[in-house]
Amino acid sequence: MKLKLAVYWTGSCGGCDVSFLELGPGLLDVLPQLEIVFWPALVDAKRGDLEKLPSRSIDVALVNGVIRTAENKEMVELLREKSKQLGAYGACAHLGGVPALANHAPGFTEVVFGPGFRPASPWPEAPEDAPPALLPEALPLDEVVPVDFVVPGCPPPAGLIARFFQAALSGEVQAGQVFAEDKALCEECPRTREERRLTRIVRPHEVVPDPKTCLLDQGMVCLGPVTRGGCQAACPQAGMPCTGCLGPTPKAGDPALAMLSALASLVRAGEEGEDAFPQENQILDSLVDPIGTLYKYAYAKYARPLQRLARRREEVRA
Template sequence: MPALANLTSREELLAEALGEGWRPGPPPGGEAEDAPPDLLPKALPLSQVIRVDYVVPGCPPPAPLIGEFFNAFLSGEMPEPGYVFAKVKALCEECPRTREERVLKKIVRPHELLPAPEVCLLDQGMICLGPVTCGGCSAACPSAGMPCTGCLGPTPKAGDMGLAMISALASLVRAGEEGEETIPKEDEILDALVDPIGTLYKFGVPTSLSPLRERAGVRGSSSPYPVPYQRGRGGEEGGGR
C-alpha cells in the first residue's frame, strides 16, 4: 500500500511532508555521513530487491495462513519455492454472503449504504474485490459488512487485479435491455467509480501491469511473484497461469 506513493514524485512527497526546500543534512557538528539518507526514487515490491522464497500474503497475513506456513516448515514438508500460502480460488468462494443477481445497476460507496446482512456486496452495488482476490481470510471484510479491498493479492486467474476487476464490472453492469442504446447509461453507472487506481490497486501499484509498473520503475517478469506462481494449498483446482 505505501507504493501508492509511486503515483507522485519524491520531491512532491518531501515538499508536502516537510515543506518546500527541505533537504537532508547532518546534525550540528556532525559529518556528512551522519545525515539521514535520501528517499529512494520509488517504492519497489520486495521481490525486486531480494529473492522471495515463499509468499504469505495479506495485510496483515491472516493467522491461519501463517499457521499453514509454520506447519509446513516444522514438518519439513515445504512446497517448491515460489509457493503462495493462500487459496487459488477467489475470496467469494468462502464468503458467507449469497450472490443472487449478478448484475450491477448502480455503484454505491460503503458510507452511502448500510448493506443487507446476507446479500453479496457487489449485488448491492459496492465495489468488492472478492471475485479477483485470493481466498484465505474467510472473507473477513465482507463478513464485517465492508467490501474486500484486495489485500491478499490477485488469484492466479485474475493476474492483474485492476484489469480483471474492470473486466468483471464491464460484464456485470446493466442499465436495461442489452443493446447499443443502453451503453451511455452503463457508462454513467461506471463513472461513479471514483479514484479507480486507489480502489483497484490499493495493494498492487508496483506489481500490477504497465503503465503503473513503468512508473514504479519495475522491469522484467509481469508476475507479481519472483518465480512461477504455484498452486495454493487450499485450492483443489490448478491455477490459471
C-alpha cells in the same frame, strides 16, 4: 533443533509485527520451537549484529513492509544473504501495499515534506538526524531480492500465519509458495449471489449493506472475485467489501484490470444494448478513486508495467 527466524520491517505500519499475536494460544506452541536471531520490533539487535552472522545461517527470514528507502534495500539484501529462505510477509512486501500508492504521485515528497526535504547521504556517512534517501519508487520485495515464498495479507490472517509456521517448522516451505488459496475468496464467502448485475456503485459509508446478499450485487466494489481466499472472507462477512489484501489469484494477472473488466461486464442500465452505454458509463464513472480502490495494495507490483508503457508512449511521441 530450533528454527532460526528473522523478522524485519521496512516501509511498514507495524501491523504485521503485531499480527503474530493473532495466533493466540497457538503462539505458545510455536514460540518454543523458534530461535529468534533478529527481530527489531521484538528483541534488541542492530544492523551490526546481523552483519556478524554467517551467510545462510538464518533458516527463514520474514520481511514486512514496502522497499521505500535506500536503507530498506540494503537491509533486505543483507537479510537475503544471511538467510536460507526469505519470505514476503504482508501485502506491502508482497505487492507494494498502501504506501506504494505514492508511486502514482511522483514528486509526492514535495507535497508531503515541503521543499525543505533533504534525505541523508548513503550509509555509513548518514547523519543521525536525517532520514535515509528515498528510492525513486516504492517497490515490492521481489523487485529487490529473490523471494522464496509469500505470507500475504494486511496483515496476514491468523489461519495463514499458522499454516506458514506449520510448513516452516517441518521444513516444507515450497519455492514460490503463497500461503493462501488459489481460488478467489468468493469460494469462502457465505453471502448469496443472485442477480449478477451492477446497477450502481456505492462506497461502504453510503449504505448499510444487506447482511445476506453479495456486496458486489449491492453496488459495492468488492475485490473478492479477483483476490485469493484464505481469510474466510473476513471483510465481506463484516459488511465491508474486500480490498484485495491477499493479492490476485494466480491467473488473474493485474487485479485492477481484471476487476475493471468484470465491472464493465456486470454494469447494466435498463435494456442491454448501445442505448444503455451512456448510462452504463455514468455508473462506471461513479467509481470514486479507481486506483485507490482497485489497486489498493497491488499498485507497485502491477501498475509499473503500465507506467513504463505510458512513459514509453511519451518518449515515442516526443
